Amino acid sequence: MKKSDLLDLYDGGNQKAYPGRYMPLSYNMQDIMKEIKMNRAAVFMPLANLSETRDHYQIDIAAPGHKKEDFLVYLNNRILDIVAFRQKVKADVPAIYHIHEFEYDCFERKFILPKNVDADNIKAEYIDGILRFYLSKTTHPEREKIHKVIVY
Numbered sequence: 001m002k003k004s005d006l007l008d009l010y011d012g013g014n015q016k017a018y019p020g021r022y023m024p025l026s027y028n029m030q031d032i033m034k035e036i037k038m039n040r041a042a043v044f045m046p047l048a049n050l051s052e053t054r055d056h057y058q059i060d061i062a063a064p065g066h067k068k069e070d071f072l073v074y075l076n077n078r079i080l081d082i083v084a085f086r087q088k089v090k091a092d093v094p095a096i097y098h099i100h101e102f103e104y105d106c107f108e109r110k111f112i113l114p115k116n117v118d119a120d121n122i123k124a125e126y127i128d129g130i131l132r133f134y135l136s137k138t139t140h141p142e143r144e145k146i147h148k149v150i151v152y
Contacts, residue, residue: 057135064129073149080111
């Protein structure tokens with residue numbers, strides 16, 4: 001996905017793709033992508049499970065410490081792109097870490113989906129640190145286009 005495709009979803013930091021009043025991210029998309037690219041080596045890559053049933057696929061991503069508003073998810077030409085961004089919280093008193101093995105501030109994860117995924121019927125939820133996608137199957141795939149996925 002080109003950066004210009006992402007920017008088409010936004011208007012000066014205001015999202016155009018979400019219906020109604022639900023606006024999950026209050027961050028500017030350009031700032032999010034800049035932060036991720038600048039810190040690419042330090043970006044957390046969450047673990048994922050992908051399963052399949054007769055009528056749908058399911059993707060589970062371990063993403064503890066986030067809120068549903070932290071996720072930006074879109075589907076473009078069968079590529080499901082998941083971006084999570086959380087601003088770092090500054091501690092009142094600086095700490096000296098003796099062990100520092102995790103930090104879940106931001107990540108980007110992409111999945112190439114099969115052609116039989118119904119792009120108009122993707123459901124996502126974030127519960128107990130797991131970001132879960134339900135991807136319905138279809139026998140009539142549609143033309144490829146950008147879809148926004150709302151995380152509930």
